[in-house]
Amino acid sequence: MPSETHRRQRRIEIAEATWRVIERAGPTGASMREIAREAGYTTGVLSHHFRDKHELVTFAFELAIERSTARAIAASQDAGLVDGLAALLPLDQERRRLATLWMVTLAASRGETAQAAQMQRHYRQAQQALLAVLHQAVGAGSEQESAELVEELLVVVDGITVNALTDPDSYPPDRQVALLQRAARRRGLEPDQGTDRTPLRPGTSRSR
Amino acid sequence: MPSETHRRQRRIEIAEATWRVIERAGPTGASMREIAREAGYTTGVLSHHFRDKHELVTFAFELAIERSTARAIAASQDAGLVDGLAALLPLDQERRRLATLWMVTLAASRGETAQAAQMQRHYRQAQQALLAVLHQAVGAGSEQESAELVEELLVVVDGITVNALTDPDSYPPDRQVALLQRAARRRGLEPDQGTDRTPLRPGTSRSR
Numbered sequence: 001m002p003s004e005t006h007r008r009q010r011r012i013e014i015a016e017a018t019w020r021v022i023e024r025a026g027p028t029g030a031s032m033r034e035i036a037r038e039a040g041y042t043t044g045v046l047s048h049h050f051r052d053k054h055e056l057v058t059f060a061f062e063l064a065i066e067r068s069t070a071r072a073i074a075a076s077q078d079a080g081l082v083d084g085l086a087a088l089l090p091l092d093q094e095r096r097r098l099a100t101l102w103m104v105t106l107a108a109s110r111g112e113t114a115q116a117a118q119m120q121r122h123y124r125q126a127q128q129a130l131l132a133v134l135h136q137a138v139g140a141g142s143e144q145e146s147a148e149l150v151e152e153l154l155v156v157v158d159g160i161t162v163n164a165l166t167d168p169d170s171y172p173p174d175r176q177v178a179l180l181q182r183a184a185r186r187r188g189l190e191p192d193q194g195t196d197r198t199p200l201r202p203g204t205s206r207s208r
Numbered sequence: 209m210p211s212e213t214h215r216r217q218r219r220i221e222i223a224e225a226t227w228r229v230i231e232r233a234g235p236t237g238a239s240m241r242e243i244a245r246e247a248g249y250t251t252g253v254l255s256h257h258f259r260d261k262h263e264l265v266t267f268a269f270e271l272a273i274e275r276s277t278a279r280a281i282a283a284s285q286d287a288g289l290v291d292g293l294a295a296l297l298p299l300d301q302e303r304r305r306l307a308t309l310w311m312v313t314l315a316a317s318r319g320e321t322a323q324a325a326q327m328q329r330h331y332r333q334a335q336q337a338l339l340a341v342l343h344q345a346v347g348a349g350s351e352q353e354s355a356e357l358v359e360e361l362l363v364v365v366d367g368i369t370v371n372a373l374t375d376p377d378s379y380p381p382d383r384q385v386a387l388l389q390r391a392a393r394r395r396g397l398e399p400d401q402g403t404d405r406t407p408l409r410p411g412t413s414r415s416r
Contacts, residue, residue, distance in 0.1 A: 026315075103315050103370075106315075106374040107234075107312045107314075107374075120374070120375060123374075124375070124378075151387070152364075152390065154367075155364055155367035155391075156360075156363055156364060156367055158366070158367035158370050159365070159366035159367030159368075160363055160367075162311075162366050162370055163363065166314045167328060167331075179359070179363060182360065183360060183363075186394050187394055
């Protein structure tokens with residue numbers, strides 16, 4: 001169905017414009033008019049594709065989660081656990097935008113219950129898919145150890161992300177990666193130095 | 209100056225009403241009218257104490273940061289590092305409210321640059337004060353080791369907080385504390401089991 005494909009493509013295009021507007025103006029400043037201007041459409045076209053701002057922001061959030069989960073899964077399969085996790089950090093403009101969407105949308109959706117619940121559900125599903133892949137990437141230890149390891153490192157990623165988004169000057173990419181690698185080492189994983197391209201070898205915990 | 213004290217007291221009272229409104233309605237839903245109603249004043253009284261919503265939200269944010277920093281400093285001096293950090297987690301209604309303020313305000317203030325910059329400055333000053341106290345509470349290792357330890361554990365606290373605020377059902381207080389304690393243990397700190405009242409002994413890292 002080419003028209004269905006076209007419709008999906010148009011929704012994605014509008015969602016990506018929404019990311020850019022939310023990134024610079026925050027969720028409050030992201031009016032339908034501003035998003036339409038950013039996307040290069042009239043607000044009429046937006047209304048044709050999304051019932052209201054809630055539906056648009058929810059779709060944009062879900063797309064951001066899918067996009068960043070897919071990045072993390074690919075990086076984890078290519079290069080190992082720590083690279084998979086690093087794919088979630090706001091290390092470049094694209095990842096920064098996806099992480100911003102994650103944070104501001106979750107924060108702003110508190111109190112708007114139906115929307116928040118839907119986004120939560122979607123987020124948890126994406127996390128489950130990611131956990132399964134990261135779990136495989138650990139490749140050592142018991143199932144429970146591996147689950148705990150991934151859980152702890154995801155919490156570290158979220159903590160680094162919040163700090164990096166709200167105080168970018170203090171958290172340049174190399175500090176973010178160093179913090180993640182240090183956390184991985186503390187847990188007995190030995191990522192290779194240098195890039196975030198290198199596979200991860202399970203090893204013994206050693207202090208820096 | 210009793211009138212100055214009274215004025216300060218009134219501002220605090222209005223700020224606390226602002227916390228409650230932001231907690232249930234999000235920063236977008238927190239209108240001056242709604243805050244006035246919550247505080248039991250007219251919007252005229254609010255305008256007498258705060259130039260506009262920006263000034264009120266900034267003051268409410270700074271008060272939340274001061275309050276939670278003071279809690280963490282007291283707990284850290286009373287009972288050690290891990291309890292100091294646990295004081296920052298959204299483990300009860302009061303801490304949940306303070307943490308919510310932290311997250312939603314930082315997230316929503318992106319893009320509103322002057323306000324964001326002021327809140328950032330204030331937040332960093334509070335963090336510096338907290339870091340100095342937590343640093344003392346480590347009580348072992350070199351200065352650099354201690355600073356790295358505190359930095360890593362604060363990132364863990366932020367990561368747990370974000371997850372607990374956005375998905376409270378999956379992060380009940382005992383899971384939050386367990387995650388923090390596990391992170392502390394991985395770093396060679398051995399918090400006592402059970403409550404978050406027990407002092408922390410530096411010890412060797414051991415896996416659970």
